[in-house]
Amino acid sequence: MKKTWRWPLAGFVLGGLVGATFLTVNVVGASSPAPAGVTGSSFGEILHTPPLLAHAGEAVELRYDVVCGQVKDEPGGACTPKGSVFVRASGASEFVEQPLEREPDGLLSAEVPTGHGGFDYYAELDNGRGETATLPEAAAAAPEHVWPLATWTTVDLGSEQFGETRPPSSIVSELTWGKGSQALGLDSGQEQSRIGPSAFDVAPDGSIVVLDQVNHRLLTLQPGGATAQVPIDFAGGEGDLAVGGDGKIYVLDAGGSQPVVRSFSPAGDLIAGTPLAETTADMVRVGPDGPLVHAYPSEMWLPTGPGRPPLAPEQQLAGAQAARSVDGGLAVVVSASPAEARFALVRGGEVVHSWLVRSPTSLGEVQLAEPFGDGLLVVVRLWNESQAQFRVLRLAPDELAGTFAVDRTEWAETASVSRFRLRGSTLYQLRSAPSGVEIATFEIGGTR
Amino acid sequence: MTSRRKLLRFVPGLVGGLTLVLLALGAPAAAYHTNFTANCNNWWLNSGPVTRYEARSYAYVAAGEGYQWGGGCWNNNNLDDSPGDPPRDPNTRGEGPDCSGFTFKTWFERSETTDPWFRYHYWQQNVHGPYTAADFKNGAGAANTTWPKASTFYMDAFASTYHIGMIYWANTSYNQDRIIEAKCEACGTGTWPRTYRGNPDYSGVRRLYWQ
Numbered sequence: 001m002k003k004t005w006r007w008p009l010a011g012f013v014l015g016g017l018v019g020a021t022f023l024t025v026n027v028v029g030a031s032s033p034a035p036a037g038v039t040g041s042s043f044g045e046i047l048h049t050p051p052l053l054a055h056a057g058e059a060v061e062l063r064y065d066v067v068c069g070q071v072k073d074e075p076g077g078a079c080t081p082k083g084s085v086f087v088r089a090s091g092a093s094e095f096v097e098q099p100l101e102r103e104p105d106g107l108l109s110a111e112v113p114t115g116h117g118g119f120d121y122y123a124e125l126d127n128g129r130g131e132t133a134t135l136p137e138a139a140a141a142a143p144e145h146v147w148p149l150a151t152w153t154t155v156d157l158g159s160e161q162f163g164e165t166r167p168p169s170s171i172v173s174e175l176t177w178g179k180g181s182q183a184l185g186l187d188s189g190q191e192q193s194r195i196g197p198s199a200f201d202v203a204p205d206g207s208i209v210v211l212d213q214v215n216h217r218l219l220t221l222q223p224g225g226a227t228a229q230v231p232i233d234f235a236g237g238e239g240d241l242a243v244g245g246d247g248k249i250y251v252l253d254a255g256g257s258q259p260v261v262r263s264f265s266p267a268g269d270l271i272a273g274t275p276l277a278e279t280t281a282d283m284v285r286v287g288p289d290g291p292l293v294h295a296y297p298s299e300m301w302l303p304t305g306p307g308r309p310p311l312a313p314e315q316q317l318a319g320a321q322a323a324r325s326v327d328g329g330l331a332v333v334v335s336a337s338p339a340e341a342r343f344a345l346v347r348g349g350e351v352v353h354s355w356l357v358r359s360p361t362s363l364g365e366v367q368l369a370e371p372f373g374d375g376l377l378v379v380v381r382l383w384n385e386s387q388a389q390f391r392v393l394r395l396a397p398d399e400l401a402g403t404f405a406v407d408r409t410e411w412a413e414t415a416s417v418s419r420f421r422l423r424g425s426t427l428y429q430l431r432s433a434p435s436g437v438e439i440a441t442f443e444i445g446g447t448r
Numbered sequence: 449m450t451s452r453r454k455l456l457r458f459v460p461g462l463v464g465g466l467t468l469v470l471l472a473l474g475a476p477a478a479a480y481h482t483n484f485t486a487n488c489n490n491w492w493l494n495s496g497p498v499t500r501y502e503a504r505s506y507a508y509v510a511a512g513e514g515y516q517w518g519g520g521c522w523n524n525n526n527l528d529d530s531p532g533d534p535p536r537d538p539n540t541r542g543e544g545p546d547c548s549g550f551t552f553k554t555w556f557e558r559s560e561t562t563d564p565w566f567r568y569h570y571w572q573q574n575v576h577g578p579y580t581a582a583d584f585k586n587g588a589g590a591a592n593t594t595w596p597k598a599s600t601f602y603m604d605a606f607a608s609t610y611h612i613g614m615i616y617w618a619n620t621s622y623n624q625d626r627i628i629e630a631k632c633e634a635c636g637t638g639t640w641p642r643t644y645r646g647n648p649d650y651s652g653v654r655r656l657y658w659q
Contacts, residue, residue: 007458008457047617049619049621052621067504067505067508067616068505069505069508069509070505070509070524074572075493075495075498077505078502078505079505080471105499179650187632188610189515189536190580190582190610191518191546191581191610191611192515192517192535192546192547192610193547194610194611195632235634237632237634237644255634255636257511257526257527260557280639282639294622296620296626296641299620299621332620334621335622336623337619338623339449339624344519364645365623367622383645383646383647383648385598387647388647409521416642417623417643
């Protein structure tokens with residue numbers, strides 16, 4: 001070999017070694033997956049839908065299931081849970097244990113008399129593997145509650161006439177799909193959901209704040225047409241958003257195994273963030289004392305605190321409530337099924353007004369239930385196998401004061417119950433199509 | 449040869465060697481940046497019918513793990529071991545199933561589409577199965593059929609042409625369904641309240657022959 005090649009060749013070899021070392025350290029070493037076959041030992045999860053509203057004097061059935069999860073990667077995974085509910089009639093001081101019985105369908109259940117004052121309850125379950133858990137987690141310190149319905153207003157909607165929908169009063173904003181200042185992110189592809197902006201809300205100044213989580217930002221649509229962007233941390237795929245009367249913005253990041261709630265100033269500066277005490281959540285709303293998050297498996301509303309420091313998980317559990325607190329010392333309670341949706345305005349343990357909404361057409365999810373005048377404004381889906389639309393109900397204390405249908409226009413997914421918001425007497429709807437997103441409004445005063 | 453001349457000959461070689469190695473090895477390594485599936489396997493065993501309950505327990509293990517388009521391999525550490533993979537790229541070799549692969553494994557289905565019987569797929573068996581979400585929506589395969597949404601039961605599924613999720617717990621207080629699903633790269637796999645039941649894009653699907 002000629003001597004003139006020695007030094008270039010030495011450099012080449014050394015460069016190659018440096019490159020290989022760099023890749024080994026930064027790519028392979030950093031990405032080694034967790035060791036295979038790690039076995040879990042957690043309790044699993046208690047499943048339960050709280051009945052919340054029951055006819056006074058009748059018994060209500062509390063039903064539970066337990067998902068144990070597999071401990072080992074092998075066929076099986078069954079467990080034999082057992083346990084009790086602990087019930088305290090309203091006004092009583094002590095909880096009374098009542099064993100849960102196994103039903104033919106495998107669920108555990110107990111019949112509890114509602115009485116005329118309602119009751120508090122919690123469950124304590126053993127998963128059959130020597131592990132126990134309570135639901136709600138704070139047990140007697142913050143139990144579930146059932147309110148008794150002595151009188152109520154029945155609203156029979158009749159069969160839904162699909163296609164007879166009210167056009168919007170206005171379209172306040174139209175945006176395309178994308179990343180620009182007049183666009184919102186769309187996460188779509190084969191074998192996955194079509195996910196658009198998760199949620200929105202209306203600020204006190206009339207601006208509309210959109211959770212554009214695909215682009216990791218808040219997009220504010222100002223009344224004059226200008227837009228403003230605030231980059232935010234957002235780890236999951238979807239979440240929810242609410243704006244308080246003081247303009248503070250609360251964002252629920254519902255992805256992954258640990259939801260997080262972050263608060264922002266009206267200008268978009270991060271105030272605080274806190275992990276949620278429960279593993280799943282779908283809604284954040286603003287109550288009189290700050291943000292409230294609807295969490296699972298308890299289905300209770302957890303306070304996360306309006307400022308800094310936020311409430312820690314144990315404080316959230318201790319402050320959990322079955323009803324969602326609203327202004328005036330009232331709270332909203334929703335308990336819906338495909339055949340009947342029950343709504344109530346309550347004050348403590350007392351039912352102020354209640355409504356039973358029925359239809360021979362299947363009822364879907366309750367998208368919105370907000371105080372409106374002396375009653376509630378409700379948006380509920382009605383559906384059959386091939387059609388669906390939303391129905392807006394203005395529930396006055398003793399009657400259905402008005403109703404109209406709204407086209408669903410839901411090409412892309414939002415958070416599951418975040419398509420509507422109410423400000424004053426204007427109902428806002430987040431609508432999507434292949435061409436983009438629009439915010440539509442409906443004036444409630446003219447309901448028929 | 450002076451030191452300066454040696455250096456002038458050494459440096460181009462150093463740059464050339466470094467560039468060649470980074471280009472030759474770095475690009476594919478970055479494309480497969482977590483290479484989670486390197487520890488996956490192809491282990492399975494045939495079984496008789498299982499219960500919906502067992503299927504839900506099996507699915508629960510995947511909650512908190514990742515999402516990978518075309519994938520089917522996960523562990524149970526409640527962590528997405530390949531976060532932030534570029535979406536819609538099956539070559540990223542990340543952790544997790546996609547929606548249809550998750551349903552296939554959770555429903556203990558067999559790859560032979562005419563065979564409706566049951567097969568246990570190990571968590572880290574990297575298998576997707578033969579069905580897309582649209583196939584499930586149409587009831588494709590001897591094990592599957594369409595089913596009225598109003599009559600569905602837990603571990604039945606709601607499927608559209610682009611997504612499928614299984615009922616984990618039906619009818620919440622707001623009348624949603626808690627769905628267990630492999631949702632998207634940013635979402636991972638988990639349980640979330642959804643409104644698929646009332647959305648006409650989605651049809652009811654049932655795995656047949658549960659115990």
